[in-house]
Amino acid sequence: MKNRIQTARPHVNRNEKLIFEHSSPGKCGVDLPPLDVPPVSAAEALGEVYRADIEGFPEVSELEVVRHFTRLSTWNYGVDTGLYPLGSCTMKYNPRINEVVARLEGLATDHPYAPEFLAQGCLEVLHQTARCLAEITGMDAVSLQPAAGAQGELTGILMIRAWLEQQGNPRKYILIPDSAHGTNPASVTISGYQMRPLKSDAKGCIDLGELSQAMSQDVAGLMLTNPNTLGIFERQIAEISELVHSRGGLVYMDGANMNALVGVARPADFGVDVMHLNLHKTFTTPHGGGGPGSGPVAVKKFLEPYLPVPTVEKTPDGTFYLNYDRPKTIGRIRTFYGNFGMAVRALAYILANGPEGLRQTTEDAVLNANYVMARLRDVYDLPYDQPCMHECVLSDKRQAARGVRTGDIAKRLIDYGFHPYTTSFPLIVSGAMMIEPTESASKEELDEFIDALRSIAQEIEEEPSFVLEAPCSTRISRLDEAGAARKPVLTWKP
Amino acid sequence: MRYLPNSFHTRQEMLEAAGFRAPEELFAQIPDSLKLHSNLKLPGPMSEPELVEFFQRTAARSSREFVSLLGAGAYSHYRPAAIDALLSRGEFFTAYTPYQAEIAQGTLQAMFEFQTLITQLTGMEVANASLYDGSTATAEAALMASRITRRNRLVVARTLHPEYRQVLATYVRTLGTAVEEISWSASGELNLAVLDSTVNSETAAVIVQSPNFFGIIERVQPIAEVTHRVGALLIVVITEPLSLAILKPPAEADIVCGEAQSFGVPVAFGGPYLGYLATREKFTRQMPGRLVGQTQDREGRRGFVLTLATREQHIRREKATSNICTNQSLCALAATVYLCLLGKQGLRALAEQNFSKAHDAARKLVSEGAASLPMTGAFFNEFVARAPGAAETLLAELQDQKILGGLHLYRFYPEWKDHLLICVTEKVSRSIVDQTVQGFARLAESTPGTPAMLQGRHSRGERG
Structure with missing residues (x-):
């Protein structure tokens, strides 16, 4: 029989238009309460600056809005859907209670300019979160101001600069290992420094000889990630810090991989002077489809005067206050006091776990990564053969010989029901497959994931073209990214 | 621990499969001297009811x-x-950046x-998927x-939110960019004459907020003329x-942000x-x-991807247009849902209500x-509004x-000891406005010389 269905697909939610295409004049998704004052005509009062219409703006009912976004949501894959082993992103469970407490009246509703005596609860959350993070990192002081990890980097590098200026010379360069996240060099540039790449050694770690040669009087410091992006702990971190310090530089640690260390080791003991944390990675605040994040900065005592303003402090009688009187500060780096709502969630996570829970979490995260590595290394190449921390990096070396690359394997994983790992990063591994299961993955789920990757390896042996076509189970197939960039269509037009 | 899915027994099994004898061996690569040998000193653990x-x-x-x-940059x-x-x-909220477009079409669309709604509101042609704040x-x-201009001098209205000016200063300080501030005129608008004499061929951008920090609506067109005459870009915040x-919308601007x-x-x-x-x-x-850009899949179906990532x-890396990595996706989603719910009519009606309420309060x-x-x-x-006496007294009484x-403006403009920035949204009822007016009136009565004197005491607001 001829298929007569034209406008609907088997599942209604596989075929959702843009909201603008649902719009028709006269519809509205809210009813406002009646105005309780005499109306003042804006058209008359404003004259030529008055706007009579918002062209193209949608007009839809509440139900249509709810259906629209509910349908869109079903096209997403989240941590709640299943394993999300996106390396370097720490996609762990986002506890529901965090969302509840962050929405409590008094925390979600206080105005940032409310008088301090009426904002003691909010200030206490900020103060206590900062203190917990200081304890976890071993550092002396923490600012929750930075809006995300990259802004934490900017903040930290600006503090290094301010301190060096005080010593008489801000210097010119920051050293960054070639395995680093892209934000590191970008943050260095925006801080007025030039970045100098540092070649990793055969083990994927910082080469002390290389570092010694590069660490001149022109170098302000070293920016490193530990464990690094290969998931390997920099064993010589103490020596590295000592060397940098002996040449008058400072050590910045990107704390993106802190999920490998909480309760086990503290960056302050490594000789790190300043670092940032990602509350949306290690401390379970939701990634939200790409933000909001939060990137607190933690420093040693001597850098504390340079922290951004304001800092949250406590008087001897237990009153919390915002301190703006900090002559050496690098200044303000965003409005108000940072992503406060993220601090509430992170604190809820820390309190829920307590010290033993956090340590067990770290152990599970590291165990999960090592388990995956151990069970896949016979079918996928392991470029740096050693135990890993919270993530492992495999490569597509064997599969590339059959014409299938890491990005293709990732797409095929989607058909098996998993979110892919991080592809093609770190750059020092050709065809990298960066897998970070986090502690949130159960053994059952990891076993299924491992089976999937083993099965894909088999498929590549037998029928590589099949993998190159993936995904085939999704609503849409592979998208033309080159076309999107060549002729950008960035807005809907009627 | 309720968030961890593996039991003690399962962990043992996994350790063995991965070739470890004990959990401590997982951290063998960390030198002993760098390990923490005691528990973190943290409160907890707490059950869910205890957390609540x-x-x-x-x-x-x-x-x-x-x-x-x-109000002042945060509106209820x-x-x-x-x-x-x-x-x-x-x-939505447990997904990450939509790198894998096939399973992130919800966020991407x-x-x-969101990008489309922002362009419709601002009168611009393109908008990004959001920034921090x-x-x-x-x-x-x-x-x-x-x-864009390859110039290194910024001219900024002093009526730009003071905290925005502070952030701007932090961002450009190390890049050697000069920032000059422009005062306002008696109307509260940017002082055009001063702007005209300040901009020159080295000016990269003029930055002006509208409505500005004092709530005053700027006339963008004459500002754009002065700005463009010297080849600078106009940024309207x-x-x-x-x-x-x-x-x-400030269609004459080159960048609209906020x-x-x-x-x-x-x-x-x-x-x-x-x-x-x-x-x-x-x-x-x-x-x-x-x-986010629109594109097609292999069968020609519409889909969306992150695009122009080479920026x-x-x-x-170090040559990027910014170091920003995340956006504020979930907040942008909230804004998208909000704008769709209110839609063309609702948003306009709400804006009219805000306008009426604020003007009613000011008139009273x-x-x-x-x-x-x-x-x-x-x-x-x-x-x-200028209080008829000490603003602190008034605020305390209210x-x-x-x-x-x-907001007591003294905080950011020390020359203004008794000026308040008052925001009246739809959430402020008439009775609250009346109570506030009475508070002002009581202060006026108790302060000698008012209100008659007040009438002649209009501040000119002229500042350098």
Whole structure:
């Protein structure tokens, strides 16, 4: 029989238009309460600056809005859907209670300019979160101001600069290992420094000889990630810090991989002077489809005067206050006091776990990564053969010989029901497959994931073209990214 | 621990499979001297009911029983229930950056809709998928203008939000960019004559906020003329974008950016919020932040992807247009849901209500002889009122009545000892406005020389 269905697909939610295409004049998704004052005509009062219409703006009912976004949501894959082993992103469970407490009246509703005596609860959350993070990192002081990890980097590098200026010379360069996240060099540039790449050694770690040669009087410091992006702990971190310090530089640690260390080791003991944390990675605040994040900065005592303003402090009688009187500060780096709502969630996570829970979490995260590595290394190449921390990096070396690359394997994983790992990063591994299961993955789920990757390896042996076509189970197939960039269509037009 | 899915027994099994004898061996690569040999000194663990109790206790020490006349970059508007219901869908809030487009079409299409809504409101041609907040969006816009013009001097209205100016200073200090500030005129608008004599062929951008920090609506066109005459770009910052529902968009600007917290994001003690940045099509490749573009799959079906990533740090590294990595996706989603719910009519009606309420309040304050309005320019939902005496006394008295009576401008403009910035949104009822006016009036009565003297004491607001 001829298929007569034209406008609907088997599942209604596989075929959702843009909201603008649902719009028709006269519809509205809210009813406002009646105005309780005499109306003042804006058209008359404003004259030529008055706007009579918002062209193209949608007009839809509440139900249509709810259906629209509910349908869109079903096209997403989240941590709640299943394993999300996106390396370097720490996609762990986002506890529901965090969302509840962050929405409590008094925390979600206080105005940032409310008088301090009426904002003691909010200030206490900020103060206590900062203190917990200081304890976890071993550092002396923490600012929750930075809006995300990259802004934490900017903040930290600006503090290094301010301190060096005080010593008489801000210097010119920051050293960054070639395995680093892209934000590191970008943050260095925006801080007025030039970045100098540092070649990793055969083990994927910082080469002390290389570092010694590069660490001149022109170098302000070293920016490193530990464990690094290969998931390997920099064993010589103490020596590295000592060397940098002996040449008058400072050590910045990107704390993106802190999920490998909480309760086990503290960056302050490594000789790190300043670092940032990602509350949306290690401390379970939701990634939200790409933000909001939060990137607190933690420093040693001597850098504390340079922290951004304001800092949250406590008087001897237990009153919390915002301190703006900090002559050496690098200044303000965003409005108000940072992503406060993220601090509430992170604190809820820390309190829920307590010290033993956090340590067990770290152990599970590291165990999960090592388990995956151990069970896949016979079918996928392991470029740096050693135990890993919270993530492992495999490569597509064997599969590339059959014409299938890491990005293709990732797409095929989607058909098996998993979110892919991080592809093609770190750059020092050709065809990298960066897998970070986090502690949130159960053994059952990891076993299924491992089976999937083993099965894909088999498929590549037998029928590589099949993998190159993936995904085939999704609503849409592979998208033309080159076309999107060549002729950008960035807005809907009627 | 309730968040961990593996039992003790399972862990043992996994350790063995991975070749370890004991959990401690997992950390063998960390030198012993660098390990923590005791437990962290942290509170907890707490069960869920204990957590709720803790945070409820904390939340009680707040201004939650107060009605607020505070605005100044963080606006309290009613948030329809559908917003949180939709944001709470795990597929939205537990997903990450949509790198794998085939399983992230929900986020991608919503961001595409967000970009479209922002261009419709601002009158620009392209918008990104959001930035951290209004202040960093402004700083990013300034850096973008410097890249485009290859110039290194910024001219900034002193009526730009003071915290935005502070953030801007932090961002450009190390780059050797000079920032000059321009005063305002008696109307509260930017002083055009001073602007005209300040801009020159080295000016990368003029940055002006509208409605400005004092709530005054700027006339963008003459400012654009002066700016463009010297080849600089005009950046218009909008911190209360609800105003755009009834105000002509600043189409003469080159970049429009600001804060979109007003659109369905709670004030939440200052964050998370969401910055936006919109511009002309020809500047697209100089924009910071994520962009979502429309494209097709292999069967020709419409789909969306992150695009023009060669601007961004994960590809361009030290040559990127910005170091920004995340956007404020979930907040942008909240704004998208909010704007769709209100739609064309609702948003305009809400803006008209804000306009009426703020003007009613201002009129009452003046007609009761309780305050003077030192600025003559048009405003939207926020205005400056001069108290008939000590502003601290007034604010304290209003606090006794559970009213947060506006922002004391002395905080940012030390020359203004008794000026308050008052914001009246739809959430402020008539009776609260009346109570506030009475508070002003009582102060006027108890202060010798008012109100008659007040009439002649209009501040000219002329500042250098």
